[in-house]
Amino acid sequence: SQTIHQWPATLVQPVGSPLSLECTVEGTSNPNLYWYRQAAGRGLQLLFYSVGIGQISSEVPQNLSASRPQDRQFILSSKKLLLSDSGFYLCAWSVRWDYNEQFFGPGTRLTVL
Amino acid sequence: QKEVEQNSGPLSVPEGAIASLNCTYSDRGSQSFFWYRQYSGKSPELIMFIYSNGDKEDGRFTAQLNKASQYVSLLIRDSQPSDSATYLCAVNMVGELVFGQGTRLTINP
Numbered sequence: 001s002q003t004i005h006q007w008p009a010t011l012v013q014p015v016g017s018p019l020s021l022e023c024t025v026e027g028t029s030n031p032n033l034y035w036y037r038q039a040a041g042r043g044l045q046l047l048f049y050s051v052g053i054g055q056i057s058s059e060v061p062q063n064l065s066a067s068r069p070q071d072r073q074f075i076l077s078s079k080k081l082l083l084s085d086s087g088f089y090l091c092a093w094s095v096r097w098d099y100n101e102q103f104f105g106p107g108t109r110l111t112v113l
Numbered sequence: 114q115k116e117v118e119q120n121s122g123p124l125s126v127p128e129g130a131i132a133s134l135n136c137t138y139s140d141r142g143s144q145s146f147f148w149y150r151q152y153s154g155k156s157p158e159l160i161m162f163i164y165s166n167g168d169k170e171d172g173r174f175t176a177q178l179n180k181a182s183q184y185v186s187l188l189i190r191d192s193q194p195s196d197s198a199t200y201l202c203a204v205n206m207v208g209e210l211v212f213g214q215g216t217r218l219t220i221n222p
Contacts, residue, residue, distance in 0.1 A: 034210075044157070044201070044212040059209075090156055099145040099164065100205040104156040 002027035004105040006091050012111045019064075019078040021108050023091030026072065031093040033074040034102065035066055038088040050074060051097070086112045114139055115206045119213035128222050132189040136202030136213055139183070146178055146185045149201040151215065157201055161187060192220045 003026045013019060025031050035047040046059045048066035056066050063082060067075045074091055091105040116139040126132040134148075145164050149157035163169045163176040163185065175188040185204070189196055197220045202213040 043214045046209065088156075097208055099162075100208065100210050101145070101147065101159065101162055102203075102210055103159060104149075107156040109154075 002093070002103065004091060004093055004103060006089075006105040006108050008108060009106065010109045010111075012113060013081050014113055015083055016080050019076070019081055019085070019110070021076040021089055021091075021110075023074040023076075023105055024072055025093045028072070028093070028095060030071060031095055032097060032100075033068065034092040034094075035074065035076050036090040036092065036104075038090060040087070044090070048076070081112045083112050086110055115209065115211045117202055117204050117211050117213040119200075119202050119216050121214055122217040123219055124216055125219045125221060126192050128192060128194060128220055130192055132192045132196065132218055132220070134187040134189075134200050134202075134216050134218065136185045136187075136204075137183055138185070138202075138204040138206075138211070140204065140206040141180075141183060143180075143183075143204045143206050145205040146176070147203040147205075147210070148174075148176060148187045149203060149212075151199045151201060153198075189218075194220050194222055196220050 005024050034049045036044045038044050050056050050068045064078050089108045092102040094102045118137045148161040150160045151157045161176040163178045169176045173190045177186045199215040199217045201215045203210050
């Protein structure tokens with residue numbers, strides 16, 4: 001069966017500090033991978049998606065970036081965090097682009113102070 | 114414009130009753146529809162998907178889809194306190210899964 005991991009689970013960072021969040025998927029090959037952000041009391045915002053190694057599509061302009069160095073690894077980064085980057089960061093995977101049934105990891109709660 | 118609309122609630126239902134959650138979407142060409150349950154502080158969990166018009170039942174859950182009306186719903190029968198959560202409707206629009214804001218459901222014992 002497939003499993004998706006995210007770490008860290010929680011993170012408190014000062015404004016202006018760098019960020020690296022990691023997501024890995026087990027039990028499947030060549031998954032589509034996604035990064036979402038959920039701000040307090042708000043819906044899910046798609047940040048990045050990837051259909052393969054080194055292939056990243058960005059949905060919104062921001063100070064975040066994503067990379068996919070391996071087939072089942074997806075990394076979200078920032079060089080300098082803003083207060084507005086606080087939120088619940090979720091990684092998800094799917095295997096079928098047409099139906100797009102997505103499964104989420106446990107998430108990382110980021111607080112920027 | 115890719116939009117999925119849900120009533121934010123909160124929706125309060127007595128234990129044992131039927132909870133009805135509704136969702137409308139903007140893209141008439143959408144072909145796949147999903148319901149996620151999200152407990153407070155946790156990540157969304159996929160509980161139902163539906164691709165064809167009509168009803169799809171899975172245990173106490175029934176998803177209903179009406180593509181002509183661009184409307185999808187989720188019924189929860191014999192509601193339990195453990196069903197208290199936020200329910201997210203998601204619609205696949207041109208390869209992007211677009212989420213509604215979610216409906217907060219509370220089941221009262």
